[in-house]
Each structure stands twice: as C-alpha cells, then as structure tokens.
Amino acid sequence: MKTGPTCDVRTVPLEVPMKTTASLPASFLAPAATLAFLLLAAAAAPPARAEEWIAVKGARIIPVSSPPIENGTVLVRDGRIEAVGGPELEVPWQARTLDGTGKVVVPGYVLAHTSRGLDSANEQVDTVPFVSVLDALDPVNAFFEDSLRDGVTTICVMPGNATLIGGQGMIVKPHGLTVEQMIVKRDAGLKISMDPPRSGSRMSHVQKLRRTFIELKDELERIAEKRAEAAEAAKAETSGVGPPPAPPKEEPEVDLKKRPLVDLLEGRLAAFVYCDRAADVDRAFEVAETFKFKIVPVLGPRCHKAARLLAEKKLPVILDPTLVYYERDEDTRKEKKRFVPDLLRQGGVATMAFTSDPSEFGSRYLWYQAALAVRNGMDEAEALRSVTLYPAQAIGLGDRVGSLEKGKDGNFVILSGDPLDYRTWVETVVIEGKIAYRREDDARLKKVLGAAAAAAPGESK
Amino acid sequence: MPTTATRAFAAPALLVLASLPALAADGVVALKARRVHTVSGPAIENGVVIVRDGKIAAVGAGLPIPDGAFVIEGEDLAPGLVDAGAGYGVSGGANERSSEVTPDFRIADAIDPLDRTLAQVMETGVTAAYVEPGGENVIAGLGAVVKTAGPPASADRVVSDRAGLEVTIGTEPSAGNQTPRGGAPTTFYFRRPTTRMGVIWLLRRSFTDALRAPLGSPMEPAIGAAGRAVLEDALAGAIPIRVTARKSHDILSAYRLADELGWKRIVIEDGVEGYKIAPEIARRKSPVILGPYMFETPRGRRAGLDGAEPIWANATVLDAAGVPLAFQTGDREEAARLRDVATFSVRHGLPHGTALRALTLGGAEILGVSSRIGSIEAGKDADLVLFSGDPLDPRSVVEAVLVGGRVTYRRSESF
Numbered sequence: 001m002k003t004g005p006t007c008d009v010r011t012v013p014l015e016v017p018m019k020t021t022a023s024l025p026a027s028f029l030a031p032a033a034t035l036a037f038l039l040l041a042a043a044a045a046p047p048a049r050a051e052e053w054i055a056v057k058g059a060r061i062i063p064v065s066s067p068p069i070e071n072g073t074v075l076v077r078d079g080r081i082e083a084v085g086g087p088e089l090e091v092p093w094q095a096r097t098l099d100g101t102g103k104v105v106v107p108g109y110v111l112a113h114t115s116r117g118l119d120s121a122n123e124q125v126d127t128v129p130f131v132s133v134l135d136a137l138d139p140v141n142a143f144f145e146d147s148l149r150d151g152v153t154t155i156c157v158m159p160g161n162a163t164l165i166g167g168q169g170m171i172v173k174p175h176g177l178t179v180e181q182m183i184v185k186r187d188a189g190l191k192i193s194m195d196p197p198r199s200g201s202r203m204s205h206v207q208k209l210r211r212t213f214i215e216l217k218d219e220l221e222r223i224a225e226k227r228a229e230a231a232e233a234a235k236a237e238t239s240g241v242g243p244p245p246a247p248p249k250e251e252p253e254v255d256l257k258k259r260p261l262v263d264l265l266e267g268r269l270a271a272f273v274y275c276d277r278a279a280d281v282d283r284a285f286e287v288a289e290t291f292k293f294k295i296v297p298v299l300g301p302r303c304h305k306a307a308r309l310l311a312e313k314k315l316p317v318i319l320d321p322t323l324v325y326y327e328r329d330e331d332t333r334k335e336k337k338r339f340v341p342d343l344l345r346q347g348g349v350a351t352m353a354f355t356s357d358p359s360e361f362g363s364r365y366l367w368y369q370a371a372l373a374v375r376n377g378m379d380e381a382e383a384l385r386s387v388t389l390y391p392a393q394a395i396g397l398g399d400r401v402g403s404l405e406k407g408k409d410g411n412f413v414i415l416s417g418d419p420l421d422y423r424t425w426v427e428t429v430v431i432e433g434k435i436a437y438r439r440e441d442d443a444r445l446k447k448v449l450g451a452a453a454a455a456a457p458g459e460s461k
Numbered sequence: 462m463p464t465t466a467t468r469a470f471a472a473p474a475l476l477v478l479a480s481l482p483a484l485a486a487d488g489v490v491a492l493k494a495r496r497v498h499t500v501s502g503p504a505i506e507n508g509v510v511i512v513r514d515g516k517i518a519a520v521g522a523g524l525p526i527p528d529g530a531f532v533i534e535g536e537d538l539a540p541g542l543v544d545a546g547a548g549y550g551v552s553g554g555a556n557e558r559s560s561e562v563t564p565d566f567r568i569a570d571a572i573d574p575l576d577r578t579l580a581q582v583m584e585t586g587v588t589a590a591y592v593e594p595g596g597e598n599v600i601a602g603l604g605a606v607v608k609t610a611g612p613p614a615s616a617d618r619v620v621s622d623r624a625g626l627e628v629t630i631g632t633e634p635s636a637g638n639q640t641p642r643g644g645a646p647t648t649f650y651f652r653r654p655t656t657r658m659g660v661i662w663l664l665r666r667s668f669t670d671a672l673r674a675p676l677g678s679p680m681e682p683a684i685g686a687a688g689r690a691v692l693e694d695a696l697a698g699a700i701p702i703r704v705t706a707r708k709s710h711d712i713l714s715a716y717r718l719a720d721e722l723g724w725k726r727i728v729i730e731d732g733v734e735g736y737k738i739a740p741e742i743a744r745r746k747s748p749v750i751l752g753p754y755m756f757e758t759p760r761g762r763r764a765g766l767d768g769a770e771p772i773w774a775n776a777t778v779l780d781a782a783g784v785p786l787a788f789q790t791g792d793r794e795e796a797a798r799l800r801d802v803a804t805f806s807v808r809h810g811l812p813h814g815t816a817l818r819a820l821t822l823g824g825a826e827i828l829g830v831s832s833r834i835g836s837i838e839a840g841k842d843a844d845l846v847l848f849s850g851d852p853l854d855p856r857s858v859v860e861a862v863l864v865g866g867r868v869t870y871r872r873s874e875s876f
Contacts, residue, residue: 326581335577337584361756362801362855371855422808422855447772 053077054433055091056414059100064107064381064388065403074105076410079433084404098414098428106384106419107403108153108411108429109366112318112353112391113272113298116143121160123167126197127212129190129260131167133157137179143358144174144182148437149445150365151413151426154184154402156395159191161274161298164209166191168260169272171395173411175436184409188395189272189296190260194280206283213291216261219254226252270294270396272318278305285313296394301325301340307347316394317349321357323372339376341386353391371420384419489513489530490866492845494538498852500822501836510538512843515617515866520837533868535860539817539852540836541588541844542799543824545750546703546730546789548593549578549796550607556595557602561634561654562667562682564691566602568594569622574613578796583609584870585797586846586859589620591789591828594627596705599634599654599663601627603691604703606828608844610862610869617865624828625703625728626695630711631767634660661714668692668722698725701829707754707769709734716745728827731755731791732779733769739782748827749784751776751819752791753798756805776819777810786815787824804853816853842866 054076061072063084073089075082083089091097115121118136137157147155153173159166169188176182196205254262263269273284273295281303288295297303297310298318302325310317319340326335341352354369362368370383378386392402400409410433417424429437439445490512497508499520509524510517526532548555552573557563572592573579582590589608594601604627606620635654654660667682672692674680684692694700702724704715712729719727729735732749735742742749755775772778776786788802803816825835833842843866850857862870 326577333577335581337581361753361805362798368855374856375858377858420856422804422853 051078051094052433053082053092053095054098054410054430054435055095056098056100056103056105056412056430057091058087059103059105059414061105061404062384062419063404064385065405072100072105074404074412076412076430076433079410081404081406081408081410083406100414103427104415104417104419104424105404106151106413106415107388107408108401108413108431109151109387110154110156110353110389110391110395110397110402111147111152111355111366112156112394113158113355114155115158115160116358117141117155117157117172118159121166122162123159126164126208128163128167129165129264130257131159133159133168133170134179134186137170137172137182139176139179139182145444146358146364147174148429149426149442150367151415151429152366153411153413153429153431153436154392154395154397156188156272156391158189158272158298161193161195161276162197163191163193164205165212165261166193168269171397173431173436175431175434184400185397187263187269189270190264191274192271192284192295193274194284195274195276195300202279202283206287209287210290212261213265213287216254216258216265217291219258220262220265223252223254264293265291267294270296272296272298274298274300275303275306276300277302281306281309285309296396299340299344301338302327304338304340304343304347307344307349310344311348311350314350316351316353316390317344318353318355318391318394319344321355321360321363321369323354323369324376339373341373342377351390351393352386353394354386355391367419367424368422371422374420380420489518489527490843490863490868491526491530491532492538492847492863493526493532493534494847495536496538497837498537498539498817499837500540500818501838508538510837510843510845512845512863512866515843517837517839517841517843517845519839531868533847533861533871535847536850537848537852537857538837539586539846539848540821541834541846541862541864542586542820543787543822543828543835544582544587544590544790544799545787545824545827546593546752546791547582547590547796548595548790548792549582550574550576550590550592550609552576554595555593556597558597560682561597561599562663562671562684563594563598563602563688564600564626564667564684564695565687566594567605567622568592568602569605569607569619572605572607572619574607574611574618579607579609582790582796582799583862583864584859585800586848586852586862587799588844588846588862588864589825589830589834591624591824593625593703596627596629596633597636598627599629599660600667600692601629603627603700606830608864610864611867620830620833621828623691623694623700624830626691626700627703627705628664628715629705630660630664630714631657631705631707633705633767657711657714661718664718665722668696668718668724696723696725701726701728701827703728703730703750705730707731707733707767709737711767712738712742716741716747719745730789733757733767733771733775735784736772736775736778739778739784742779742784743782747784748787748823749779750787750789750824750827751779751802751806752789753795753802754791756802773805774809776806776816780811780815785823785827786819787827788819789824800853801855804855807853813853820852 057073058071061069069086071087074084156171158169168190171185171188172182173184196202271293275281275284300320301322323340325338327338328335356364356366358364366387370387373383374380389402392398412430413426414428415424416427427439492510494508497505505522508522511519551571557566587609591604591606593604603623604625605622606624608618611618654663671680671682671684672689695702706712706715727747729747729749731754733754735749755771756773757771790796790799803820807813807816822835825831834844843863845863847861848857849860860872
C-alpha cells in the first residue's frame with residue numbers, strides 16, 4: 001500500500017497502526033500484527049496503486065468559470081479535479097475531507113509574469129535566448145513562501161524587462177524542495193523586451209531584434225541547402241553514377257545558443273513580449289508577424305493607447321502591476337488619473353491578466369489588485385477572473401489551472417471569507433491534490449505579521 | 462495651537478473665491494449618508510451633515526434639509542483624512558544642506574498650494590497634510606499643516622505653520638558625511654556628524670550651549686535669534702518635537718534626550734521598531750506616527766533603512782499598549798496610499814475604529830489642530846469625504862470630497 005507524503009493520520013485512520021508499529025515496543029506488536037493483517041486484507045481489494053483523494057465540503061465555492069455554489073464541494077482525485085458541485089456530491093470514503101463551513105474556496109491565484117524568485121533577472125548581454133530561469137530559480141526564496149501565504153498556486157517566472165531577448169521562462173508552483181519538483185511547465189516561453197536600455201534607441205533595439213531573426217532564417221536556409229545537397233549526394237551514390245562518395249560529414253545543425261529561437265519560429269515556444277509604451281506594441285506585432293511567431297503581450301501602463309490594435313489580435317494580455325497611473329499632458333503638465341484595464345476594455349481588449357508587485361505593500365497581493373480594479377469600476381467576478389482564469393489563459397495553461405473545473409489541476413485555496421475583503425486570510429492551499437500551506441502552521445505569519453492575523457478562523461473579522 | 466499664517470492674503474483670497482464656479486461656496490451643503498463616521502462619537506446611521514459657511518453646522522440622524530441646500534447622498538461619510546507626515550506639496554527640495562541645525566526654517570515657505578500631488582491626494586480623501594522638512598538635518602525646522610485643496614492664496618490653506626519641530630535620530634543626517642580633511646570645519650557647506658553619536662551630540666549642543674552662547678560668538682552650531690526662539694518654544698512645550706526614529710534604540714535616545722534637556726512634548730515618527738518597546742512608549746505618553754515603512758519586509762525595497770526590523774502588526778502592538786497613533790505617507794512615492802496604511806494595519810489586527818481614528822482625529826490631535834479638523838462635529842471645518850462603502854476597504858471609492866465646505870472633488874464629474 002502506497003503511503004503518500006501528505007496522508008494525514010487523523011483522517012486516514014487505517015494507516016495509524018501501519019505507521020506506529022515500527023516505533024512500538026514488542027509487547028504491542030501482537031495486536032498490531034492482527035490489525036496489520038486486517039489491513040493487508042483490506043488493501044488487497046483496491047487496485048495495486050491506491051488513489052489519493054482530497055475534498056473540501058460545505059464551503060462557498062467560487063469556480064470562477066461558472067456561478068458560485070453555496071455549501072459546495074470540490075473533489076480532487078490523484079491531483080486532478082474530479083468534481084465540483086453542491087452538498088449532494090458524494091465524497092468517497094477514503095478522501096481526506098477538509099471542513100469548509102463558513103469558508104470560501106477559490107481556484108489558486110495565477111501570477112502570469114514575474115521576475116521574482118531568481119537571483120538576478122537580467123543578463124548583462126542583450127541577446128541570450130539560451131539562458132533559462134531554470135538555472136536561477138531559488139526554491140527557498142521567500143517569494144515562494146509569500147506566494148503560498150497569499151494563495152498563489154501558479155507562477156510564470158520570466159527573465160526581466162531589461163534584456164532584448166532575455167532567455168526562457170518557466171511556469172512553477174510555489175511548492176517543492178527542488179526546481180524540478182516545482183515545475184508545472186518547463187518551456188513556458190521566451191522573453192523579449194521592446195523597451196531599449198537607457199543607453200540605446202528604439203531604432204537600434206528593434207532592428208537588432210529583426211536582424212537576429214533575419215540571420216537565423218539565413219542560417220536555417222543554408223542548413224536546409226546543405227542537407228538537400230547531402231541527400232542529393234547520397235542518392236547519387238546509391239544510384240552508382242557521379243563522383244566517388246565523399247567522406248561522411250557531420251549533420252549541419254543550428255548553434256545550440258539559437259535553438260530556442262528556432263523553437264519560437266517553429267511554434268513550439270511563445271514569446272512573452274514586454275512593451276513599455278503603445279509604439280512598442282505596434283513594433284512587437286510587426287516583428288512577430290514578419291517572422292511568424294506567437295506572442296503574449298506584457299504591457300506597461302502606457303500601452304493602453306494601443307488598445308484597438310491589441311483588440312484586433314484577440315489575444316489575452318498581461319498587465320504590468322501598475323494598474324492606475326497619472327498621465328501627464330505634455331503641454332499643460334496637467335495630470336489625469338488613468339485606470340489601465342478600463343481603457344483597454346474600452347478599446348476592445350477582452351482578456352487581461354493582473355500581476356503583482358512584491359515591493360508594494362498592497363500590490364504585492366493579487367487579491368488587492370483585483371480589489372483596486374473593483375474600486376475603479378470593474379465587476380467583482382471579472383476582477384477575480386483577472387487574477388485566476390485570465391492569467392492562466394494568457395500563459396497557455398487555460399486548460400489546466402485558473403478555475404475549478406473537472407479535469408483541471410487539483411489546485412484550490414480555502415479562504416476565511418470573501419476573496420476581495422481586506423480582512424480575509426488564506427487558510428489552506430492545495431496544489432495538485434496536496435496540502436501545500438496551512439495558516440495554523442505558519443510560524444512566520446504569527447511572528448512577523450501579527451498574532452491577530454494568525455488567529456483561529458473567524459476571529460480575524 | 463495659534464496659527465501665525467499671514468492674514469495679508471485674505472483680500473485676494475476673496476477675489477479667487479468669487480471667480481471660481483464654486484458649488485455652494487457660500488450656500489448650504491447637505492450630505493446624507495448611510496453611515497456618518499463622526500469619529501469623535503459613535504457612527505450615525507442614516508445621518509445628515511449640514512455645512513454652512515465652510516463649517517459643519519449640524520450633525521444628526523434625519524435632520525431636515527434646509528431649503529435650497531446643495532444635496533449630496535452616499536454611503537459612508539468620514540472626516541477628511543489627515544496625513545500626519547508628508548513629503549509632497551513642496552516646491553524643490555526639502556533638505557536644507559547649508560547647515561544641519563536649522564530650527565527656524567519653515568516648510569510653509571516652500572509649499573506650493575497648486576502642487577499636483579496635493580491635488581491627487583485630495584482625490585483620495587486626504588484633506589489635510591502635515592508637510593515636513595526633509596529628514597537629512599538633525600534639526601530640520603518647522604512643519605506645517607496644510608489643506609490639500611482650496612483657493613491657493615487663502616490663509617485657510619495653512620492650518621498651522623509650526624505644528625512640529627522636525628528632529629531626526631538615526632543614520633539619515635550622517636549618511637554621506639565625511640570627516641573634515643584639511644579644509645576648515647566651519648565651511649558653510651560642511652556637514653559634520655558622521656555617526657549617531659555625532660547626531661545626538663549636535664542635538665544636545667543645540668539645546669544647551671548653543672542656545673545660551675552670546676549671539677555671534679564662534680559657537681557651533683551657530684543658532685541665530687529666530688532659531689533660538691523656536692528652540693525655546695519647543696522646550697516650553699508650545700511646539701511638539703517630532704523625532705524621526707525607526708530603530709528602538711533611537712526611540713529610546715529621544716527619551717533620554719527628553720529627560721536630559723527637558724523636552725515636554727515628543728512625537729515619534731515612523732517608529733518601525735516601536736513594537737519592541739511598546740510599554741516604554743506608552744509610559745512616555747508619546748504618540749507614534751506610522752507609515753508605509755512598517756510594511757517593509759526585511760527583504761523589501763528599502764530594507765536596511767537604519768537596519769530596522771519591521772513587523773506588520775506594529776500598529777496593533779502599539780495600540781494594545783495604549784499608544785496614541787496617527788498615519789502618514791512619509792514620502793512622495795507613497796503619496797496616494799495613506800488609506801492603505803490603515804487598511805493593512807486592520808488586516809494585521811488593529812481594531813477598525815482605532816484605525817479610522819488614527820487616520821483622522823488621531824492625526825489632528827497629534828498635530829494640535831483638532832479644534833478645527835479631524836472629526837464630524839458642529840463648528841469644525843467642513844472637510845469631509847464620502848466613500849462608496851467602508852472607508853478602509855480597498856474596493857471603496859471616493860465619491861466626493863469637501864474641503865472647507867467647498868466640493869473639491871466629485872467622482873461623477875471627473876470622468
């Protein structure tokens with residue numbers, strides 16, 4: 001019988017004797033052995049590999065993709081959502097069941113773009129498609145611990161915005177001892193920034209990007225020609241005519257350094273393109289369409305002026321953490337408050353993912369970003385989707401995370417109250433069917449963030 | 462606190478008033494709200510606030526609306542928020558670099574009433590701010606309480622131009638200073654203290670020898686007659702001494718100096734490590750003004766600022782010990798986030814009522830201007846904010862702001 005690391009002795013009573021026998025004195029072994037025998041008999045009935053079930057019952061469930069369910073149930077089998085329903089939904093006897101009475105369950109929040117959790121986000125050289133955040137991610141970086149505490153279950157970690165082609169990003173969960181254990185998707189995308197470094201101009205920056213692809217295409221053509229010649233020669237040899245056969249040559253290949261760019265051109269990778277201003281959006285699409293690669297726009301606040309252009313492309317977009325900014329009139333120097341998501345929506349952009357900024361004490365939370373959107377007129381359900389389903393769709397994981405639906409990854413967060421209420425705390429985080437965080441075990445929360453914050457459920461209000 | 466703001470501008474102010482398309486400038490405004498958070502007393506359900514001649518004329522449930530009154534209706538009405546320590550509103554720098562002891566320098570002389578940040582924070586519900594001289598001087602000068610809106614030439618814009626004497630204990634005044642090498646140590650542009658010891662020595666010297674030395678004698682720091690008058694007022698308790706101190710031992714140094722020099726009224730600013738010595742702060746009866754710094758994590762952006770160790774429940778711990786609190790933004794970057802300081806204090810355990818009080822009346826009391834602002838009471842300035850819900854909920858939007866009875870912001874008209 002397989003014993004999963006998260007199986008809890010309190011809720012899976014059959015495992016108690018199994019676990020305790022080893023540490024018990026010999027005199028206790030006789031009855032224990034009897035129990036063990038019974039257990040073995042019981043274990044013989046199910047299939048060889050036991051299924052792992054976890055459920056939450058009695059909570060207000062906000063699936064995000066469908067209307068909320070009062071007194072609802074979420075059932076997860078072997079790390080995947082098996083069912084989402086009302087109180088009538090049957091929970092198998094072997095499931096570990098969490099009591100959700102008075103609580104609210106939401107899908108884990110999804111952070112679609114960040115450069116946190118790395119030692120250094122930007123390489124000094126401007127074109128480094130071959131580097132990957134895989135090699136810089138620090139599993140014990142406090143950012144991941146904070147993410148769990150804040151209910152974030154999926155994080156797309158990308159190189160920073162200061163490098164032209166900054167390297168490859170990765171989608172991870174904030175849970176695991178090694179980078180490998182954290183990986184949700186290894187090849188999440190390639191980072192490109194349209195924002196030139198302070199010393200450069202947009203002309204040279206964009207042209208450098210184009211040239212990279214022009215040269216790569218030339219190289220690919222040359223390789224194709226060489227391969228064709230080799231094939232021709234091989235054909236000639238077998239047919240017995242022509243010159244004597246040449247000694248076998250190495251197969252021509254693109255330099256390892258450029259392989260991610262080939263993946264991009266051949267559609268295996270998408271480019272996460274950071275645009276600082278509206279003009280960058282235009283150029284990003286021009287380059288992407290010329291060289292035929294997929295892009296995921298990551299937009300600075302001033303990009304709202306490219307709203308209609310973005311709307312035509314019908315792509316989900318990722319927004320910079322700055323959702324509200326003051327736009328200055330160049331002539332009068334008068335400033336006008338701008339709420340970016342609203343301006344983009346007016347232009348026709350339908351799907352926007354909010355991101356968080358851990359250096360700001362409010363904006364470090366995705367729920368706060370959603371609450372800020374509500375303050376600025378956005379509907380609550382839409383605001384919640386902007387930190388769950390939409391970011392999932394933006395990073396190409398719309399079929400796996402971001403909502404509570406059958407077949408998706410078994411990620412959910414149990415909250416003490418309404419997701420956008422500033423007094424609500426994350427109580428339990430379940431990632432792929434395993435409990436990754438429990439507020440009562442969060443020593444740091446008690447010590448640093450205040451005893452009241454770590455008070456028993458319901459007391460924080 | 463008596464205000465010394467000049468009355469000379471009163472006449473032009475009237476002209477400005479006349480030229481503005483003011484909503485009920487001299488008429489009557491009636492505000493009807495689901496909840497009126499008076500702060501000085503319990504909240505009033507379905508309350509009405511009558512505003513006349515820039516002042517609150519009446520507060521109560523179901524008051525009759527006077528004929529011809531301009532009526533505004535909404536959910537939650539609160540007193541205008543008070544930013545008890547701000548860096549905005551100042552034209553140019555706020556750190557005087559010619560000397561590190563400048564007690565008679567007044568920030569009121571550098572305030573631009575039309576500063577864009579003042580206008581922006583007004584739209585977030587802040588109607589008064591204590592604008593302070595920068596923290597790089599040991600004794601930086603006098604801070605002022607200003608309204609965030611209103612006719613720029615009006616004397617009413619400055620509620621008090623000597624609401625506090627700014628003192629900094631910590632690394633800021635000594636940061637970047639170098640010991641004299643060859644040059645004369647009395648050079649105008651020479652900044653001397655290079656350690657905390659030096660900073661505190663300068664403070665001690667300013668309040669003792671320098672204060673008593675004959676005018677014009679070669680005493681360092683040289684403090685003129687006007688500066689001495691300010692120091693004397695501070696010693697007499699007429700002006701509170703506002704000590705910016707973040708580490709707990711810096712706060713304790715302020716108390717040691719108070720004992721030694723006879724400081725009567727001390728206000729601790731920032732007090733990031735206040736939680737470590739909360740009973741002592743309570744015993745000293747010195748209020749603490751808390752800002753965004755307390756939400757910095759040790760790995761945060763400005764971590765290492767004096768090496769203080771923040772905890773997010775700082776306000777909760779200080780309040781539980783009985784320390785009077787107010788909130789501040791402290792620097793330009795966080796200017797629009799005063800409400801968030803209160804919101805996140807509540808998230809980390811501070812009672813809601815205490816937070817709302819610290820955001821309004823608490824600040825006004827610490828600044829010595831509570832006879833005019835800070836609560837919804839008859840006779841006070843009509844500085845009011847109408848929210849769409851709980852003032853501390855980040856989802857709540859500011860619907861309207863009144864400063865001195867004048868509607869200075871309405872959301873419905875800003876888009």
